[in-house]
Amino acid sequence: MSAETPKMKSIWYFVGLMLLVMGGLVLLAGLIELVSPSGRQTVLAEIHPGIWWGAVMVAGGVIFFLKNRK
Amino acid sequence: MTTISLGFIDWLVIASYFAFVLGIGFYLKRFTTSENDFFLAGRKNSAWVAGLAFLSANLGALELLGMTGNTFKYGMYVAHFYWIGAIPAMLFLGIYMMPFYYSSKIKSIPGYLKLRFDEKTRVLNGIAFAFMTLLVSGINLYAMALVLRTFLGWDWDVSMWVSAITVAIYVSMSGLLSAIFTEIIQFFLIWFGLFLVALLGIGEIGSVSAIMERLPASFNTLWSTSGNAAANGMEVTWPAIVLGLAFVLSFGYWTTDFLVVQRAFSAKDLRSARMTPIIASFFKMAVPFIVILTGLTAIALSKDPGSGFALLKDGGQVNYDSALPLLIARYYPTGLIGLGVTALLAGFMAGQAGNISAFNTVWTYDIYKSVINRNASETHLLYMGRAATLVGVLLSIGTAYWAKSFPSIMDYMQAIFSWVNAPLFATMLLGMFVRWITPNGAFWGLLAGMGSSFFLFLAVKFQWIEAQVFTLSSVASDMSANFWRAWWAWVICFAVTIVISLFTKKKAEEELVGLVKGLTKETLGEHVPFVKKPEFYAILSLVVLVILNVLFW
Numbered sequence: 001m002s003a004e005t006p007k008m009k010s011i012w013y014f015v016g017l018m019l020l021v022m023g024g025l026v027l028l029a030g031l032i033e034l035v036s037p038s039g040r041q042t043v044l045a046e047i048h049p050g051i052w053w054g055a056v057m058v059a060g061g062v063i064f065f066l067k068n069r070k
Numbered sequence: 071m072t073t074i075s076l077g078f079i080d081w082l083v084i085a086s087y088f089a090f091v092l093g094i095g096f097y098l099k100r101f102t103t104s105e106n107d108f109f110l111a112g113r114k115n116s117a118w119v120a121g122l123a124f125l126s127a128n129l130g131a132l133e134l135l136g137m138t139g140n141t142f143k144y145g146m147y148v149a150h151f152y153w154i155g156a157i158p159a160m161l162f163l164g165i166y167m168m169p170f171y172y173s174s175k176i177k178s179i180p181g182y183l184k185l186r187f188d189e190k191t192r193v194l195n196g197i198a199f200a201f202m203t204l205l206v207s208g209i210n211l212y213a214m215a216l217v218l219r220t221f222l223g224w225d226w227d228v229s230m231w232v233s234a235i236t237v238a239i240y241v242s243m244s245g246l247l248s249a250i251f252t253e254i255i256q257f258f259l260i261w262f263g264l265f266l267v268a269l270l271g272i273g274e275i276g277s278v279s280a281i282m283e284r285l286p287a288s289f290n291t292l293w294s295t296s297g298n299a300a301a302n303g304m305e306v307t308w309p310a311i312v313l314g315l316a317f318v319l320s321f322g323y324w325t326t327d328f329l330v331v332q333r334a335f336s337a338k339d340l341r342s343a344r345m346t347p348i349i350a351s352f353f354k355m356a357v358p359f360i361v362i363l364t365g366l367t368a369i370a371l372s373k374d375p376g377s378g379f380a381l382l383k384d385g386g387q388v389n390y391d392s393a394l395p396l397l398i399a400r401y402y403p404t405g406l407i408g409l410g411v412t413a414l415l416a417g418f419m420a421g422q423a424g425n426i427s428a429f430n431t432v433w434t435y436d437i438y439k440s441v442i443n444r445n446a447s448e449t450h451l452l453y454m455g456r457a458a459t460l461v462g463v464l465l466s467i468g469t470a471y472w473a474k475s476f477p478s479i480m481d482y483m484q485a486i487f488s489w490v491n492a493p494l495f496a497t498m499l500l501g502m503f504v505r506w507i508t509p510n511g512a513f514w515g516l517l518a519g520m521g522s523s524f525f526l527f528l529a530v531k532f533q534w535i536e537a538q539v540f541t542l543s544s545v546a547s548d549m550s551a552n553f554w555r556a557w558w559a560w561v562i563c564f565a566v567t568i569v570i571s572l573f574t575k576k577k578a579e580e581e582l583v584g585l586v587k588g589l590t591k592e593t594l595g596e597h598v599p600f601v602k603k604p605e606f607y608a609i610l611s612l613v614v615l616v617i618l619n620v621l622f623w
Contacts, residue, residue: 008098008110011119014255015255017085018086018255019258022086022412022545023406025082025083025405026405028079028405029403032079033597038077038403040403042402042403042619043400044270044273044401047093049266049403049406050404053266053406057262
């Protein structure tokens with residue numbers, strides 16, 4: 001009796017997972033910065049790039065992850 | 071400058087990248103059971119996977135930092151590397167050359183030379199490629215440690231060893247398969263991690279037109295100043311761009327450099343293999359929207375004293391490669407800084423993994439099996455591939471320490487490509503399209519091309535001759551000299567190969583079936599509608615290329 005080799009997950013599943021995790025962390029950092037500014041001055045900080053860019057990454061990650069999780 | 075400080079979340083982002091690539095390596099190991107899995111990723115990849123990996127193998131961090139810095143130094147002309155200096159060659163590979171490569175079931179480019187010509191031509195190219203790959207991999211590692219120390223204050227040795235050991239672990243577990251997976255992760259990280267710099271640059275200055283208006287006239291066009299070398303930032307004329315960059319260097323790299331072509335070999339069928347460079351061509355044309363735009367933003371900001379932006383200086387010399395990291399520090403808050411640093415790290419590590427996975431294949435098949443152990447079994451070759459990965463990483467580390475004591479080696483990267491790839495393109499072109507080219511003609515032509523390019527490099531370096539002798543212009547930058555040296559290496563290889571072939575023994579035509587045009591039955595997509603053929607997408611890619619060139623003329 002031999003164990004059946006499982007089906008390999010698609011690379012897009014890992015891309016989704018990575019975007020979800022990293023986008024989530026970027027979004028979290030952006031929200032923390034909004035609530036409690038760290039004092040580190042960056043140009044265009046007033047548009048809060050961490051929040052919307054993190055959200056774009058999370059959205060992309062969710063799509064890749066859900067479409068390729070099987 | 072003071073180094074960029076990272077917050078806790080930045081470190082979490084970086085740590086999650088390391089966890090991902092190691093986790094992927096462990097996960098894929100169970101699917102890597104044969105030499106075919108290890109060296110060719112099982113030949114199961116779709117055109118999209120192979121295409122993005124094909125592009126990513128070329129899109130290392132050294133390229134991103136270097137080309138952003140070059141844009142600061144030379145202006146818009148750097149876009150030629152991404153457009154005319156890449157796209158025609160990528161399309162030529164997909165349409166004309168891939169059928170010969172893929173259908174002959176070779177595992178490497180030197181493997182084609184063995185089938186088309188003979189063993190000595192294969193070994194010559196195999197050794198040159200292995201040497202170049204290790205050198206580039208080591209320089210890449212050195213450059214990474216330099217960037218991390220300069221901008222983040224990280225310890226030199228720790229940066230090099232941690233990243234090199236990580237690459238060694240995941241490539242030795244599942245070979246090309248894990249290299250391709252991590253290259254695709256890197257592709258997304260680079261776009262998400264660095265494109266935002268360009269967007270925020272536009273946001274700060276106002277618009278792309280506003281950036282262009284702040285540039286000197288010699289910096290904001292692509293072709294209109296190419297009639298006179300003194301009128302453009304790169305000091306180059308259009309014949310050098312067309313002959314040296316767009317023809318020889320570009321075709322030499324994109325059609326014969328095994329590091330990139332290996333990704334197409336991993337495709338599941340011939341159509342996917344042909345689509346691999348064609349899909350990559352669309353994304354290649356988009357890369358300037360990160361590197362060129364960022365470089366131009368850096369110029370525009372540096373011309374405005376109120377912006378407080380200036381590139382770093384090392385010993386009085388401007389450090390052009392500092393443009394991208396300084397803009398990351400300018401725009402990115404906590405979290406995004408971690409993402410930007412991870413994108414650069416991923417670019418360095420995937421670049422190293424690409425070099426190592428190409429090295430282990432060429433070493434195993436074209437040097438070890440070809441010269442040392444001709445009867446090696448499949449299991450033994452798989453073992454040898456893993457061992458070559460570890461040894462390759464160690465040799466890269468050694469090269470990196472050598473580069474550390476000899477930093478000007480970085481300036482020679484482009485020159486190295488003109489020694490190895492430029493003449494090889496002449497050999498391949500003649501080999502695939504002219505049936506009477508002989509094994510001896512190919513070998514001596516290749517040797518003469520490589521030797522002459524190396525000689526021209528040394529002759530200028532030690533001032534035996536002036537570069538103007540072969541650049542045909544009284545004004546010529548180092549970049550222009552590289553273009554012209556590549557052109558002459560190609561011409562010499564081409565001419566010597568033809569002359570010697572006229573007087574030496576040809577191979578029997580039945581041995582060349584499937585390897586040479588005219589002797590190979592062409593059955594590609596006979597019953598497929600035109601809109602599904604690779605040719606259709608290649609034409610689309612060419613149309614986009616023409617539009618971009620006209621737009622920025």
